[in-house]
Amino acid sequence: MEWDLEDLIKALRAYPADHPSPVTWEPCSHRWDYSQLAFVVTYEAGTVGDLLAKAEEANGATYEGYKGGDNLMDLKTEVFATNCHSECGSPIGPHLLRAWLGPVPVVLPEGCRVDGDERCFVDDGAIVSWVAGGLLIEAGRPVRVGVGPKVLHWLRTGEVTP
Secondary structure (H helix, E strand, C coil): CCCEHHHHHHHHHCCCCCCEECCEEEEEECCCCCCCEEEEEECCCEEHHHHHHHHHHHCCCEEECCCCCEEECCCCCEEEEECCCCCCCEECCHHHHHHHHCCCCCCCCCCCEEECCCEEEECCEEEEEECCCCEEEECCEEEECCCCHHHHHHHHHCCCCC
8 A cells, every 4th residue: 555645744744743763864855756755764763743844844845756847745745765866766555654653552641540451441421441352442443462461561661572
């Protein structure tokens, strides 16, 4: 599945801005098709906030093509990752982003208390509930996860236990 700039921005916004990233990038015109957007990837530590800022900066920006010409990028422009300006890149999509960033972290809200091992409550009502089969329900939308003591600790704190 290939993403456009709008898909990429939406996916990056799902992460906390301070979530670590093993890459940074700079936007440019794609070598293969100048009307497409490429991000020149550098394997240096950064944050999702850094990636998001560069992606948002590309919306409405004009980049010069490899052999000249100005190319306006917008939210519907396809996005690619490349190692340098003179190479064709690979499409950016959910698999590449997850390989770089891992899953979107979930941390239960402050003040969450557990009633048995099935429901988590905060003062204004049920926020998250799960069943032994690993069905996590958040804001009425089911999402499959495995729930055990280590996962429960991770959901509460964001810390991974050995």
